[in-house]
Amino acid sequence: METNTKYTQTDHLITKITAWIAGLIALALAVWGGITLSELYKYEDTNDAQVEEYINPVTSRVTGFIREIKYEENQEVKKGDTLLIIDNSEYQLQQEEGEAALSNAQAQIGVLESNVETTARISQASQSQIASVQAKLTRAQQDYDRYSKLFKVESATQQQLENSRAALDVATSEFRSAQENYQAALSKVNDIKAQKGVYQAEIKRRQALLNRSKLDVGYTVIRAPYNGKMGRRTIQQGQLIQAGQTLAYIVDQDAGKWVIANFKETQISHMHIGGIAEVTADAFPDHKFKGTIVSLSPATGARFSLLPPDNSTGNFVKIVQRIPVKVKLTESPETLAQLRAGMNANISIKKD
Known part of the structure; x- marks a missing residue:
């Protein structure tokens, strides 16, 4: 009888403890459920999100053999650091050839300038000769006029008149020849100046090729x-690498990091640019990163795919679409350094 009473007290104690534990569990579940419902009411969240950074290719702008590589995989670099060196022997020869061609064109300009000066002096001499020949022509004209008057009064012979006429014709011819020589000298000066313009244009072309x-x-x-x-x-x-060939990829650490979250179309009604977001990465579940919405996609992700869906075929199954939302992470670069592009993330955005 005493044994049965003892067992009954033990069972009663166990039942009481079990009831308390069950009550605590039920209370905890109620609190958790209340918090969850509150968060669902205040926040929109999704686990369809990834960390993004600008990852740009490093390409070559010339063709050649790689002489030296100055970086290693996953190495941090600063702006302006040398990554690799391509053999420049052929390009150096082309530069020297361009410098020689430019010097030759500049020398031709010097020769033309000298020719212009020489031709200008010849034209000046021709102009002076015109004055001398014109004086000779004037004298020949005067002699002819005088002999013509003397011949009319029979004070000069026919031969004297003819000689004066011949001298006048010679002087006239010499005067015309001097004028033509002067005009030819001026034309040559103009021609050389025109050639100078051509060579100046050639110098500009050669300078461009050298550059x-x-x-x-x-x-x-x-x-x-x-x-x-x-x-x-x-x-x-x-x-051997070709011009335009991708040689490596570099992650831009100055542009910051962001998260592309694909929310359901039914979730974006309360979202706007500048909205507050909390991000947790799968790799660091205990750390919450702060961010703000910077843009919402103008179309669903499916519309930007290679083959966008066409619902006019008759076989229509309604599927909830996803809208990409870009969230800029606002933590310090030191805090964000642990995140890597492509990491999966969970994101919650507060409803407004």
Whole structure:
């Protein structure tokens, strides 16, 4: 009888403890359910989100063999750091050829300027000769007029008149020849000046070609366009690369990081630019990152796909569409350094 009473007290104690535990569990579930319902009422969330960064290719602008590689995989680089060097022997020769061609064109300008000066002096001499020949023509004209008058009064012979006429014709011819020589000298000066314009244009062309050659020489040294971190290395020293070929990828650390969250179309009615968001990455579930909405996609993600859906075929099944929302992470760069592009994330946006 005493044993049965003892067992009954033990069972009663166990039942009481079990009831308390069940009550605590029920209370905890109620609190959790209340918090969850409150969050569902105040927030829109999704786990269809990924961390993004600008990942840009590093390409070559010239063709050549790789002489030296200055970076390693996953190495942090600063803006202007040399990444690799391409053999520039051929481009250096092209630059030297361009410099020689430019010097030759400039020398031709010097020769033309000298010819202009020489021809100008010849034209001045021709102009002076015109004055001398004109004086001779005037004298010959006067002699002819005098002999003509003397011949009329029979004070001069026919031969004297003919001689004066011949001298006048010679002087006239010499005067015309001097004028033509002077005009020819002026025309030659103009021709040389026109040729000078052609050579000046040639100098500009040669200068442009030389500048292009210098650019090609400069392009043989590939530098980091901004502060960032290099990705996988797929090239080797001595490898032949082509202009436009992708050599590596660099992650831009100056542009910041953001999250692209694909919310259901039924969730975006309370979202707007500037809305507050909380982000947790699967890799760091205990840390919440702050962010703000910077843009909402103008169309669903499916509309930007290679083959957008067409619901006019007759076989229509309604599917809830997703709207990409861009959330800029506002934490300090040191805090965001642990996040990597492509990481999965969960995001909650407060309803307004």
